[in-house]
Amino acid sequence: MLKKLIKRALSQTPSDGIPGSETMGVKIKSSLIENEKYIRNQFGNTRDLVIRHLTIAGRAQAMLVYLDNMIDIKVVNEHLMEPLMERRQYPVDDMEDLIRTVIQVGQIKTSSKMDELLGHVLYGNTALFIDNMPQAVVFETKGWEHRSVDKPDTEKNVLGPKEAFTETAMVNQTMLRRRIRSTRLRFELMKVGEITQTDIVVTYIDGLAKPELIKELKRRIKKVKIDGVFCCGFFKELLDDNPLSPFPTMEGTERPDKMTAALLEGRVGLIIDGTPFALIIPTMFWDFLMTPDDYYSRFYSGTFLRLLRLAAVAITLTLPSLYIAITTHHQEMLPTALALSIAGAREGVPFSAFIEAVLMELAFELVREGGVRLPAVVGQAVSIVGALVLGQSGVEAGIVSSTMVIVVATTGIASFAIPGYSAANTIRLLRFPLMVLSGLWGLPGLVSGLLIIFCHMISLSSFGTSYLYPVAPVKLGAWKDVAIRVPWWAMATRPKIAANKKRLRPFIPPGKQDGDQGAS
Amino acid sequence: MVIKVQVKLLSVMLIIIMFFSTSCVTVREIDELNFIMATAFEYEPKTGLYIITVQVPKTVPKGEQPMGPQWMIYQAKGKSLFEAIRNLGKESPRRMYFGHCDIYIIGDEFAKKGIKSLLDFLQRDGETRVSTSHFLLAREPINKLLAISDGQEALPALSLEKLVEVVLKTNSQSPKVTVRDYLKDYMKEASYSVLPLVGTSTPDMEKKEEVTTKFIVSGSGVFKRDKLIGYLRPLESRGYLWAVGKLKAAIIVGTVTNKDKEVKVSYEIVSAESKVEPVIQGEELQVNIKVKATSHLGELDGNLNVDDPKNITQLEKVLNELIKKEVRMAVSKTQELRADVFDVGEKLHKFHPEVWKQVKGDWENVFANITFNIQVESSVIRTGRITELQGGSNE
Numbered sequence: 030m031l032k033k034l035i036k037r038a039l040s041q042t043p044s045d046g047i048p049g050s051e052t053m054g055v056k057i058k059s060s061l062i063e064n065e066k067y068i069r070n071q072f073g074n075t076r077d078l079v080i081r082h083l084t085i086a087g088r089a090q091a092m093l094v095y096l097d098n099m100i101d102i103k104v105v106n107e108h109l110m111e112p113l114m115e116r117r118q119y120p121v122d123d124m125e126d127l128i129r130t131v132i133q134v135g136q137i138k139t140s141s142k143m144d145e146l147l148g149h150v151l152y153g154n155t156a157l158f159i160d161n162m163p164q165a166v167v168f169e170t171k172g173w174e175h176r177s178v179d180k181p182d183t184e185k186n187v188l189g190p191k192e193a194f195t196e197t198a199m200v201n202q203t204m205l206r207r208r209i210r211s212t213r214l215r216f217e218l219m220k221v222g223e224i225t226q227t228d229i230v231v232t233y234i235d236g237l238a239k240p241e242l243i244k245e246l247k248r249r250i251k252k253v254k255i256d257g258v259f260c261c262g263f264f265k266e267l268l269d270d271n272p273l274s275p276f277p278t279m280e281g282t283e284r285p286d287k288m289t290a291a292l293l294e295g296r297v298g299l300i301i302d303g304t305p306f307a308l309i310i311p312t313m314f315w316d317f318l319m320t321p322d323d324y325y326s327r328f329y330s331g332t333f334l335r336l337l338r339l340a341a342v343a344i345t346l347t348l349p350s351l352y353i354a355i356t357t358h359h360q361e362m363l364p365t366a367l368a369l370s371i372a373g374a375r376e377g378v379p380f381s382a383f384i385e386a387v388l389m390e391l392a393f394e395l396v397r398e399g400g401v402r403l404p405a406v407v408g409q410a411v412s413i414v415g416a417l418v419l420g421q422s423g424v425e426a427g428i429v430s431s432t433m434v435i436v437v438a439t440t441g442i443a444s445f446a447i448p449g450y451s452a453a454n455t456i457r458l459l460r461f462p463l464m465v466l467s468g469l470w471g472l473p474g475l476v477s478g479l480l481i482i483f484c485h486m487i488s489l490s491s492f493g494t495s496y497l498y499p500v501a502p503v504k505l506g507a508w509k510d511v512a513i514r515v516p517w518w519a520m521a522t523r524p525k526i527a528a529n530k531k532r533l534r535p536f537i538p539p540g541k542q543d544g545d546q547g548a549s
Numbered sequence: 550m551v552i553k554v555q556v557k558l559l560s561v562m563l564i565i566i567m568f569f570s571t572s573c574v575t576v577r578e579i580d581e582l583n584f585i586m587a588t589a590f591e592y593e594p595k596t597g598l599y600i601i602t603v604q605v606p607k608t609v610p611k612g613e614q615p616m617g618p619q620w621m622i623y624q625a626k627g628k629s630l631f632e633a634i635r636n637l638g639k640e641s642p643r644r645m646y647f648g649h650c651d652i653y654i655i656g657d658e659f660a661k662k663g664i665k666s667l668l669d670f671l672q673r674d675g676e677t678r679v680s681t682s683h684f685l686l687a688r689e690p691i692n693k694l695l696a697i698s699d700g701q702e703a704l705p706a707l708s709l710e711k712l713v714e715v716v717l718k719t720n721s722q723s724p725k726v727t728v729r730d731y732l733k734d735y736m737k738e739a740s741y742s743v744l745p746l747v748g749t750s751t752p753d754m755e756k757k758e759e760v761t762t763k764f765i766v767s768g769s770g771v772f773k774r775d776k777l778i779g780y781l782r783p784l785e786s787r788g789y790l791w792a793v794g795k796l797k798a799a800i801i802v803g804t805v806t807n808k809d810k811e812v813k814v815s816y817e818i819v820s821a822e823s824k825v826e827p828v829i830q831g832e833e834l835q836v837n838i839k840v841k842a843t844s845h846l847g848e849l850d851g852n853l854n855v856d857d858p859k860n861i862t863q864l865e866k867v868l869n870e871l872i873k874k875e876v877r878m879a880v881s882k883t884q885e886l887r888a889d890v891f892d893v894g895e896k897l898h899k900f901h902p903e904v905w906k907q908v909k910g911d912w913e914n915v916f917a918n919i920t921f922n923i924q925v926e927s928s929v930i931r932t933g934r935i936t937e938l939q940g941g942s943n944e
Binding site for chain 2: 371375382468
């Protein structure tokens with residue numbers, strides 16, 4: 030059924046009536062009145078369109094076109110209006126000269142295409158039309174209100190940088206540029222969204238990212254036909270190798286330091302205007318289990334945390350199903366004392382272990398979901414109600430067993446320990462089918478369910494790289510940075526996955542550092 | 550194309566079937582089971598019926614205080630063991646579950662009749678565990694044995710299970726035999742087994758009501774294949790454990806002389822190993838038992854300078870004799886029972902098959918008359934925190 034859906038989506042031709050398409054190819058007229066008429070016609074009666082008529086040098090009629098509040102009014106007033114309206118003698122029939130001598134704004138573009146000009150106006154720039162001139166100039170006057178750089182909200186860390194991306198692509202771009210002061214850092218602008226015309230910045234380091242990867246990414250972005258994008262989640266689905274998989278194959282991050290590290294590994298970043306989350310491409314499953322803190326703390330603790338998170342994945346995925354399988358099918362696998370205490374705890378519980386587990390896990394998901402949406406002050410109330418009513422009172426009333434509460438709580442906490450939010454959601458979701466399988470067939474059911482999941486994960490890829498790389502296919506050399514993190518000085522090579530042949534990571538064996546310094 | 554899809558489907562189906570045909574799938578909630586913790590088997594010669602007695606814990610809902618003992622006894626009879634086990638279900642609304650039964654007690658009459666049916670059941674059934682459950686031989690009637698509440702563990706069966714282990718680790722006067730050990734012995738050419746004896750013990754105190762009856766594991770019973778043929782006393786059992794190298798720890802008391810004074814010594818054996826080896830001396834079959842023991846000096850009742858190597862040598866010599874005496878006791882008792890518990894027959898079968906062919910028809914009589922050469926090599930490696938406890942001049 031889902032495959033049919035994809036087929037249908039693919040077979041659909043882009044609709045003809047794309048709004049704005051009528052501006053395509055329209056040239057600027059030389060008459061100012063006609064241009065104004067055309068623009069007014071295009072924008073309709075929108076209230077934020079400002080068309081300011083002025084007389085340049087006392088003789089030429091001109092008009093400034095901009096959108097209210099999108100521009101920095103100070104720039105327009107002081108550096109555009111003032112010099113233009115000064116009663117000074119200068120030629121007004123030469124646009125080039127005008128720009129060179131009169132206008133005091135940095136970025137300027139001359140164009141005769143109406144759609145290009147309007148595109149700039151829609152992005153907070155100001156266009157200058159002069160009567161009897163078939164060209165117009167756009168001045169960089171962007172200056173709208175935006176959120177300032179803040180601490181990361183979803184990817185908290187202890188050590189390391191504390192600033193996060195914001196909703197403005199340019200600010201995000203700057204944050205990366207400030208970290209990578211190299212001429213080889215490239216930002217390539219693309220536009221997605223038939224209506225929204227959202228800026229997408231393809232970010233990579235030339236010579237580190239594979240050219241094929243960049244080419245393929247651009248090809249896919251160009252193919253995207255959608256009314257609008259305003260979150261990286263759109264691209265996670267639109268650019269995916271495996272549109273039907275529950276697993277995310279791209280990671281959104283709001284940490285510039287994480288993005289920088291990814292770029293240095295030869296990955297490609299995708300900055301999307303309007304969202305503080307930038308996409309890292311490609312992303313393996315293991316990347317969801319890594320945090321910048323692993324690299325900022327010493328490698329022993331980094332490795333320990335990695336292993337801990339692997340355990341967290343295993344617990345989140347299998348603990349409730351293991352509990353169901355063992356208590357309803359394989360009681361002989363429990364130590365005697367534990368079997369007796371579980372039996373005692375389940376005494377008088379009206380539901381079977383399976384129903385009990387499903388109910389409690391659902392209740393937990395409800396508490397979690399309720400807590401996510403609520404303001405922080407009310408969120409506390411949710412956790413109190415969740416913990417007390419569902420946990421304690423449930424056990425006291427004999428509706429759930431205390432062991433079940435422990436299982437659910439452990440599973441919940443383990444799922445919070447997975448750093449990649451989208452991957453954690455997937456794993457949390459997958460535990461329900463596993464619970465059904467183990468409720469029906471015990472451990473054989475659980476194992477076959479896990480097998481299906483693993484087979485599926487192995488078949489996945491992220492922009493051509495295997496999803497479970499380097500574990501499957503096995504590349505032992507790359508295991509230095511998966512479950513264990515070797516010290517920085519031992520990471521002699523770049524990850525093979527996305528990097529070019531050049532390996533630029535400095536390899537300084539410990540102990541030789543002094544000698545090197547002496548030589549230089 | 551069609552064939553490809555069919556092959557794919559077939560392999561997927563095969564994989565799925567493979568998983569679900571590995572074990573029987575039965576859903577049973579953990580709280581709908583009666584966990585059998587100990588089972589006792591007895592036989593009634595008069596009626597020819599088997600009696601089975603099981604101990605199961607009472608599960609009480611959380612927060613409620615259990616009334617009285619936390620366990621229940623179920624008893625049922627049947628024409629065969631399995632029928633008796635099923636008859637337990639007449640009284641129990643919960644399914645009797647053998648998966649956690651670690652104690653199998655064999656009643657006296659049943660042991661004499663032969664326990665082959667039990668061995669068969671324990672292996673045939675899917676729930677029973679042969680490698681972790683213990684065999685015990687009842688020294689007293691089952692009804693008395695399983696009725697006591699020793700108050701140490703929540704369930705008497707649990708304390709029995711621990712007791713078997715602890716007895717071996719403290720004094721080794723009784724072996725520890727799992728069902729699998731017994732089955733291994735059972736399949737040998739000359740099959741003899743030694744099972745621990747369990748009884749009850751009540752301290753002799755003034756106020757009878759404050760006294761708790763407890764289990765005691767001490768001594769052992771000798772089985773010829775599946776039948777009980779005799780008993781070994783505690784020290785004889787230890788002699789047997791010395792010889793077969795299963796001894797874990799022991800306290801042995803002897804005397805040495807120091808300046809014409811007798812000094813009582815307690816040795817604490819910490820490790821022991823042994824080798825039983827049948828040898829052909831000319832025409833005669835002999836068995837060499839070599840025992841190596843390591844001990845600590847546990848207690849001295851008298852004065853002895855343990856810094857003096859001569860005294861240590863004397864201590865070791867005395868210990869050699871003491872161990873030899875215990876092994877000798879076991880040997881003569883088992884020769885009397887004509888029970889080859891030392892696996893001599895099995896070793897002959899393996900290393901001297903031609904000799905075994907000659908003797909196996911009349912093995913019991915041959916065994917009873919074999920000469921045993923017992924060599925003991927012991928060492929006292931630690932003498933404790935003090936060298937000699939010395940009093941003042943008025944000692």
